[in-house]
Amino acid sequence: MFLLKSFNYLKGYIVVRAEGFFIERLMNLCQIRNLKTWDTKIWCSGIIEFKINSWDYERLLEIAKITRCNIEKINQRGAVSVAKRYSKRKVFAVMLSVICVIISLINKRFWNIEIQGNQDISLSEIYKELEKENFKKGVLKDEIDFANVKSNIYQRRDDILWLGFSVKGNTVIVDVVERKNPEEDPYKNKPCNIISEKDGIIESIYVKEGSANVEKGDAIYKGDLLVKGTISSEYSEDRYVSANAEIMIKTWYEGKVAIPYEKSLLIKSGNRHNTYKLSVRKLCDKFVKY
């Protein structure tokens, strides 16, 4: 019956009060003529209240005429009555629809573009690049194809490695990753040696170019020559190269920490302090459960 009642609310029902001598005849006639009624209440002998559907109301009036009862509409509920109430407030309905339209129009465009992650390239440059792709503030969301924008910008700019677009509501967050050139080695083409900067013991040495002066396990000091920039062999003259090697040294670093002369300790004094608390669960256990 609950589902029926909810459908009835949507379609609209009327709360009716009936008064007369032959109330029972009225109820019987309703059942015979297939008028659905529910929630009947009796106030006193001869006065009852019940609910019927709005479209059954005329037939109820006929029945009331036959049984000589008075029928009174107390309340009318449902979608129909709501519509009637709001038909007198046309401005409300108009403004509501206007607001809905405006909101839907606003949400179709991007209103903000945020750019993150750029270090060497300036913000205005990135904005110009995006503008060339027709990607400005206020552009329609449907008009932009992110993959297209990305591929076009990659082709034009060498220094942008990757672009990421993430959409949050009406904002687009653009992540820029720039291409970093590998560090230039100032000693690339000049012949030179490798000299250590710290004291320590050598763990491993792997020479790519040059000849090693030390072995694994040697103790070295700051300023010692580790790899020579000359390659000498029996068959040809000495060659001068820029020494290149990977060396791992076990070394140490020093630092300073300040510790105060005096330090305070917490010792138990033996004093007692009482606290009281109210626990609801323990109170409830004392009550009798029925």
Added chain:
Amino acid sequence: MKKYSVRESFEKALEIPIELLKNVPRATIIGDECVLVENYKAIVEYEKNLIRLSNNLSILGEDLNVAEITSDEIIINGKIKSIEF
């Protein structure tokens, strides 16, 4: 031994529920709060303390209300004191 008529013995053999044969109402009582009456025909009297159905079955109680009513069934809620015939 009771003598059954031909019709009665026929109906007994088929085991049809009695209320359909003899056309009498069937009442289901739930606690002291709810009575479901099936196969009632009409409401004869409807008061706060008494509901009389189909000239035989009457339900006495306090604050009686008809919760649901269709053409076959009626559900009565309220504090029920007695059911009389």
